[in-house]
Amino acid sequence: MKHIIIGTGPAGVVAAETLRKRMPEADITLIGGEPERPYSRMAIPYHLMGNIAESGTYLRTAPNHFRNLDITLLHQHVNSIDAAAKSISLDNGNMLTFDKLLLATGSRPTRPPLEGMDLPGVVSCWTLADARKIIAGANAGDDVVLMGAGFIGCIILEALAQRGVNLTVVEMENRMVPRMMDDQSGGLLKQWCQSKGVTVLTSTRVKCITEEKGKLVVELEGREPLKVNLVICATGVRANMELADGLLDTNHGILVNERLQTSHPDIYAAGDVAEGKDFSTGGYSVQAIQPTAVEHGALAAINMAGGEDALHRGSINMNVLDTMGLISASFGLWQGVDGGDSAALDNPQRYRYINLQFEDDRLVGANALGLTQHVGVLRGLIQNQTRLGKWKHKLMEDPTRIMEAYLAQHVPRHGP
Amino acid sequence: MLMKSLYINPEKCTGCLQCEMACSFENEGVFNPARSRIKVFTFHDAGRFVPYTCTQCDEAWCMKACPVEAIVLNAATGSKDIINDRCVGCKVCTIACPFGTVNYNSASGKVIKCDLCGGNPQCAQACPTGAITYIDADATGLERMRLWATKTDTAHHAAA
Ligand SMILES: Cc1cc2nc3c(=O)[nH]c(=O)nc-3n(C[C@H](O)[C@H](O)[C@H](O)COP(=O)(O)OP(=O)(O)OC[C@H]3O[C@@H](n4cnc5c(N)ncnc54)[C@H](O)[C@@H]3O)c2cc1C
Numbered sequence A: 001m002k003h004i005i006i007g008t009g010p011a012g013v014v015a016a017e018t019l020r021k022r023m024p025e026a027d028i029t030l031i032g033g034e035p036e037r038p039y040s041r042m043a044i045p046y047h048l049m050g051n052i053a054e055s056g057t058y059l060r061t062a063p064n065h066f067r068n069l070d071i072t073l074l075h076q077h078v079n080s081i082d083a084a085a086k087s088i089s090l091d092n093g094n095m096l097t098f099d100k101l102l103l104a105t106g107s108r109p110t111r112p113p114l115e116g117m118d119l120p121g122v123v124s125c126w127t128l129a130d131a132r133k134i135i136a137g138a139n140a141g142d143d144v145v146l147m148g149a150g151f152i153g154c155i156i157l158e159a160l161a162q163r164g165v166n167l168t169v170v171e172m173e174n175r176m177v178p179r180m181m182d183d184q185s186g187g188l189l190k191q192w193c194q195s196k197g198v199t200v201l202t203s204t205r206v207k208c209i210t211e212e213k214g215k216l217v218v219e220l221e222g223r224e225p226l227k228v229n230l231v232i233c234a235t236g237v238r239a240n241m242e243l244a245d246g247l248l249d250t251n252h253g254i255l256v257n258e259r260l261q262t263s264h265p266d267i268y269a270a271g272d273v274a275e276g277k278d279f280s281t282g283g284y285s286v287q288a289i290q291p292t293a294v295e296h297g298a299l300a301a302i303n304m305a306g307g308e309d310a311l312h313r314g315s316i317n318m319n320v321l322d323t324m325g326l327i328s329a330s331f332g333l334w335q336g337v338d339g340g341d342s343a344a345l346d347n348p349q350r351y352r353y354i355n356l357q358f359e360d361d362r363l364v365g366a367n368a369l370g371l372t373q374h375v376g377v378l379r380g381l382i383q384n385q386t387r388l389g390k391w392k393h394k395l396m397e398d399p400t401r402i403m404e405a406y407l408a409q410h411v412p413r414h415g416p
Numbered sequence B: 001m002l003m004k005s006l007y008i009n010p011e012k013c014t015g016c017l018q019c020e021m022a023c024s025f026e027n028e029g030v031f032n033p034a035r036s037r038i039k040v041f042t043f044h045d046a047g048r049f050v051p052y053t054c055t056q057c058d059e060a061w062c063m064k065a066c067p068v069e070a071i072v073l074n075a076a077t078g079s080k081d082i083i084n085d086r087c088v089g090c091k092v093c094t095i096a097c098p099f100g101t102v103n104y105n106s107a108s109g110k111v112i113k114c115d116l117c118g119g120n121p122q123c124a125q126a127c128p129t130g131a132i133t134y135i136d137a138d139a140t141g142l143e144r145m146r147l148w149a150t151k152t153d154t155a156h157h158a159a160a
């Protein structure tokens, strides 16, 4: 069996390793378009903070990890797929044939269609190559604009603040992390950043960016322009689906079934590029997060190896974010469901907040600020669809008693 | 070789917190229950105490989710251990673990979890009532232990 995996992010790497475990004899080739060893995008902020070297972002630390597993690792861009011939073509002109193919090509940052977004001083924060530009251009005393205060923007925000730049964050929507946190917690997050000396302009649009005497001029709607050294754009991402064009069914990502199989039976997709099953809704959507990439990668590989009983029951959308020391988390259907109940506890003075969403007596979603201990049980309760019974009412009165509710439902009186 | 595992019987727990003290001293060098990796939860209404920590589950959600291989399997004990030097403090493991047994420590900027003290768990040593023991984990016992912590594994049937 010849397996080819395109993409060396977490989805691709976990898939290759899982395939090897299941198929000791198979021919496995892992192909990535970037020059570095397989690395983790989500470790980049910690590199920007100076906490780790570039090597600290590597997904696997042992120097010969892939060779030891007899996985062929190629640093090539894949240009096209020929589904009829079951082959792919590489940048260096080579063609490779496959029995099963996995697309784990991830996503890439997008930029709004504004004048000046292609100026050299405007960068993304997505790859190690981007990180090098930021390290060169954003240092103590530099003026920097961060466009976009979504999840990725907020993670970079912390790293930039630690680099000692004069930072202004510009967000089009009315609050920070609008797709991860509700109004209340998004508002608290903004207040927290302001209190730490970061200017956050929400409900503010960038009109265009121009260059003047070696500086970038960021023109804003209804405000004075900002003159800065560097603009970091984190306004959105899009799935890397070019290889699927005209070949596979796509929507926001490549459509897959419960086996992570695309509309072509020998081609699978996993991670940021795949529109996979959502545990909470039962529908299909892109979840561009690390835990989902890993789950997809493992399951796709099991199915590529002929696994029988490996259907995806769906991944839970979840995030945890540290914004200059204030930790926020979101799980599942944090916006709530029709006919459901919710319980919230708000302590803005202490930057504490928790919001639980129930359907019947089951937890289906949550937002939390300032919660760091045992936060994973929120996932546990959602994933187990635990019937909370009378504990639901206790949580409605005091949503902070989440750990007690978990233990009460999951630990029997008499031990194992 | 038969692995051992922590066996917790809440019925026997009197809430004395010796386990928390022993854990924090062994791992953090201080007698401070707040720094312990095992936690005794109190149900005031029922007068019940429940010691709780990582079961070193096979699924190892934390280990699989880690983006930089900072959680590794200890082949000798079966525990999943944090490599402090590699951990970047991203906290993904804390939301990935459905048992809530990986916690962020803001003082160090890294996460902490039970590592069975390398095969000699101090909580079990310290527990005066036998509520926490470290015993041979025969297949069924271990299975029950894990069921005890979470009822079902619903994310996917087949672990890698
Ligand atoms: C700065 C930053 C911070 C983040 N923080 C978090 C976080 O805290 N928590 C979280 O859950 N997620 C976070 N994420 C998101 C997370 O990194 C992604 O969800 C994850 O990387 C997705 O993995 P993947 O394997 O699907 O794709 P990727 O990691 O994007 O990997 C895709 C790979 O495919 C390669 N590729 C694409 N097209 C081709 C081609 N045609 N030929 C060859 N190779 C190709 C790419 O070069 C790359 O190697 C963060 C992302 C960024 C950028």
Ligand code: SF4
Binding pocket: B065, B066, B067, B068, B069, B070, B071, B082, B086, B087, B088, B089, B090, B091, B092, B093, B094, B110, B111
């Ligand atoms: S917090 Fe540390 S151990 Fe946990 S996932 Fe992140 S890097 Fe890995």
